[in-house]
Amino acid sequence: MSALHIKKGSTSHSAYDLRDPNGEIIEKHTLAVLVENEPGVLARVIGLFSGRGYNIESLTVAEVDQEGHRSRITIVTTGTPNVIIQIKAQLGRIVPVHEVHDLTVEGASVERELALFKVSGTGDKRIEALRLAEIFRANVVDSTLASFVFEMTGTSEKIDAFADLMRPLGLIEIARTGVAALGRGGNA
């Protein structure tokens, strides 16, 4: 067998185990990372994900405590259970990272995303788009005679569902913020 064409999962003569021990179990986790708001901190977090081959499904970041110079980075990531544990350990190792919370395992949480949809069309399609927007509680934030811009807040699944409905009705552009999330209940 050519050395450069190793069968996937072939490990009998390999110095590295090529099989992913939990190959099939991919989990999605939402992580809240509280960081010192200093230059380059976002690059450190993103560099960790690209450098070690982890996935980012969505990422949001903004300062949440101006006096304390804290920013909150919300990352939705996927991976095997071991990879998720590694991601949290590696994030915790970054010097300006104060706290890492895995909202997916730390009890119930609220997750919301904001999206803007530009839908272009006339006639029946335009009317149908507006009707569906009402059902989904989306707001019209811009309008021309041949287009709408809808604004909607909700879970990522709800936004996906609305986008799927709008696509045949003339969806031409979409902008999403990524997930912001907080744990439920009275404790920080």
Next chain:
Amino acid sequence: MTRQMTGAEMVVQALRDQGVDTIFGYPGGAVLPIYDAIFQQNDIKHVLVRHEQAAIHAAEGYARSTGKVGVALVTSGPGATNAVTGLTDALLDSIPLVVFSGQVPTFMIGTDGFQEADTVGITRPCTKHNWLVKDTDALADTIHQAFHVATSGRPGPVLIDLPKDVQFADGAYVSPAKARVSHYQPKKKAPIEDINDLVAMIEKAERPVFYTGGGVINSGPAASQLLRELVDATGFPITSTLMGLGSYPASGKHWLGMLGMHGLYEANMAMHGCDLMINIGARFDDRITGRLDAFSPNSKKIHVDIDPSSLNKVIQVDLPVLGDVAHVLEDVLKVWKSRGRKTQNIGKWTKKIGEWRDVRCLSYTQTGSIIKPQHALQRLEELTKGMDRYITTEVGQHQMWAAQYLNFEDPNRWMTSGGLGTMGYGFPASIGVQMAHPDSLVVNVAGEASWLMNMQEMGTAMQYNLPVKQFIMNNERLGMVRQWQELLHGERYSSSWSESLPDFVKLAEAFGAKGIRVSDPKDLDDALMDMIKYDGPVIMDCLVEKHENCFPMIPSGKPHNEMLLGDASTADAIKSDGAVLV
């Protein structure tokens, strides 16, 4: 009361307050103010290297042989990019360094100015942390933070990028005592439940083995002392990674020798056959584990590490213990003693290990008129043991032979590039070691190819009259590459021989140093003694057997119990699909 001073003066004052006496560096336009401040004081000695990579390796050698922080100073642009290999080397081997780089003035950053590079961007993945300081008032605090981060938790290199205008400007200096308390405070003590579990596992083990690493050395001399006490009290056998040699003495009764790809037969067989593996400050590197699904299949595994991301990263263990090695060992000893110093009778296991020892995996035969590299190292060991001796190495076959045939009785005596495998590490590292220990014997065990990668440092050795011994085992080959090509690539020796080599004796003389050549085994001892006794830098060109392979060896794709020994046939040892993996 705060003192006003320039940024450049602050660098010097902060180093003084941090107890730094030696720094390694190379000047350039963007660090001239700091060099001016260095010129006007006598507390901190600056060692002028001949290349920035060497400054970092020298600082590493200094740090590893003293347990202190290594400090280096480089200019912007090429100065900083030349430092990248050294920083990565220090990151992978967890060596505490504080590196200062110059930068173009703040108002020029981003304009592609002369000798401008995005140094914090380039060095972000190869430092533990880095800072771009844009305000002189923040400089002193940042430097103190840098020392704290470099030495806390798992040590590592940090870098401070200093724009030239920040060096010129005045600001308020704060002392280390007044500096901000960092939120970065890794825990040192492990939970007592984990200590109790660890002791309970020790008490039950019938075939135990200690597997120790660089973390023991990084944890300080107390950690090595406590390790020796625990090993000798329990009577458990102990092996170590390349990085951990010296934490338990090679002359100790329970010492198995190094483990891993070129580790000793008894060490690897003990790892494979044990029922309890106690990993202290090592990280299950792939050169240690070999094939993961066949790694120590029947053992319970304990892993003591100060870095949470090291736990369960490669090998899922039964008991992860997060804490500093010295603290954990101290607590384990206390609890184990208070519970009555219980262990199982491990006589059968010790006997089995004795049988593995009897294989004598390091045996070789020195015959004829050509020096075997193993013989050269064994003679070096014989002639220098008992001396106040420090060893550095380059990377390759000679490095593995040095680890096999030299004996280390104490920590901080062995400096080698483990994680990154940096050819060119050993010579500058030997300079750093000799600066820290001016009266000790410092030998760099080298191959001719590695040594040429930083040979310009002969100038540094001469300038500071550092009597570093460059012991080059010259096989006119990139020996380890050649060995792999023999085993894996059908003996097609593609670019793995050293052509157009210099005359090393004349090269030494050209720098004003002493050059010695030896090729006959009969002359070896005299040549070695000449090298050891000469008061100044020496290049020893020791011509050795050109096609000697480094054994024992776990071929790629094999578990620990399928090692190749010295006289084993190497034909078909490695299947082709293992070939891409190393």
